[in-house]
Amino acid sequence: MTTTATTTTPPVTVSTPSDREIRIERIFAAPRALVWRAMTDPALVAQWWGRGNQLVIERDERVRGGHWRYVEHAGGESHGFEGRYAEVVPPERVVRTFEWDGMPGHVALETATLEDLGDGRTRLVSVSLFHTVADRDGMLHSGMEGGIAQSYAALDRVLATLA
């Protein structure tokens, strides 16, 4: 399956390389060092990850073995997300686990790679591996695609302020 969410910003391409994976691809109109900074500096992550909702970064220890925990506040509700870093290789690669409080124990392993396209743009490829097909399908049908498009559009705006 491959679908493309068309917006006024660059498209997000979502595909399923295997029955337990989701692959997300998005190009950013900014150099890799800047995209890396916007995706790893907690003060900047707080500006785009929540898509306009308040995001509290309780922990974000970006080293191998470090933990992260973000809590998004929206409409009187809070949603926590957390995991642990397996690999942090600036400015190109982060591997970490991802777990939503609403489904504890359902852990995805995310491998995010930033590729310098050589023309001032950067390609992000993120592959998430789930324990089961059901976990993968649950994420796929959670409305994630629209949420990710919104997050990355907000990230575009953060990148514009850094340029």
Add this chain to the structure above:
Amino acid sequence: MTTTATTTTPPVTVSTPSDREIRIERIFAAPRALVWRAMTDPALVAQWWGRGNQLVIERDERVRGGHWRYVEHAGGESHGFEGRYAEVVPPERVVRTFEWDGMPGHVALETATLEDLGDGRTRLVSVSLFHTVADRDGMLHSGMEGGIAQSYAALDRVLATLA
């Protein structure tokens, strides 16, 4: 593959139901309520999980979404293990994630079930599901079988004191 570690205590049977799973079976000569207690009361877990090594239970919130973290101290080294509870159904079922500090991001989902055998004995079946075949094989060849046999022999001794 099925192998049985023969000791003076009941055997631990280790098998691989699929290429990403490890199944462990062990019978305990104690009623289920007692086995449940010895496997869930932190003060008792500290007496057997570490196989004689000092075990510090930093966290053990046995509710859905709760976290656990155990640190084993041996020979001047410390080894941390942690995860999160997905399901806790006394006295028969616990589902939680399992991650060793030495391989952060390599997370197994463990489903442990206690079956009342009706004759004062209890069967433990624990199935661990890994993200990859390599993770599963790494665990399988880590010497886990001997370690588990030692832990469960220590658990037998704890059960004897509770009987």
